[in-house]
Amino acid sequence: MSSPFGKRLIVTSILAILVIPVFFLSARVFSAWQAGYGWAEMDWDGKGRTTPLDFLKAAEIGKRPVLVNDRSCVEYFLYRDGVTVKTRCP
Numbered sequence: 001m002s003s004p005f006g007k008r009l010i011v012t013s014i015l016a017i018l019v020i021p022v023f024f025l026s027a028r029v030f031s032a033w034q035a036g037y038g039w040a041e042m043d044w045d046g047k048g049r050t051t052p053l054d055f056l057k058a059a060e061i062g063k064r065p066v067l068v069n070d071r072s073c074v075e076y077f078l079y080r081d082g083v084t085v086k087t088r089c090p
Contacts, residue, residue, distance in 0.1 A: 031059035044076070044085050061085055 035058040042050045042058050066075040066087065073089035 028056055028059055032056050035059060035061070037061075041088075046086065 032055050037058050039050050039055075042054045044054050044057055044061065060079055061076050062079050063074050063076050066073050068087060068089055071089050073087050075087045076085040077083060078085060
């Protein structure tokens with residue numbers, strides 16, 4: 001016969017296991033949303049459409065102005081190492 005304490009411990013453990021990934025995913029979604037990029041702008045690899053994964057990557061990508069062949073462009077780069085993700089020129 002199982003005790004109510006044992007059932008409560010199992011339920012609490014399962015909830016803790018589920019809450020942690022949900023919290024981190026929610027934080028990632030919030031960070032990506034706060035990045036301020038338009039949906040079309042987030043097509044990081046140029047495949048012609050923006051996926052939910054592209055949206056989540058927005059949290060780790062910054063943008064800065066650059067000159068390319070004397071034209072003002074925008075460069076998107078990874079915050080962690082500064083590597084260019086893409087460059088968009090008008």
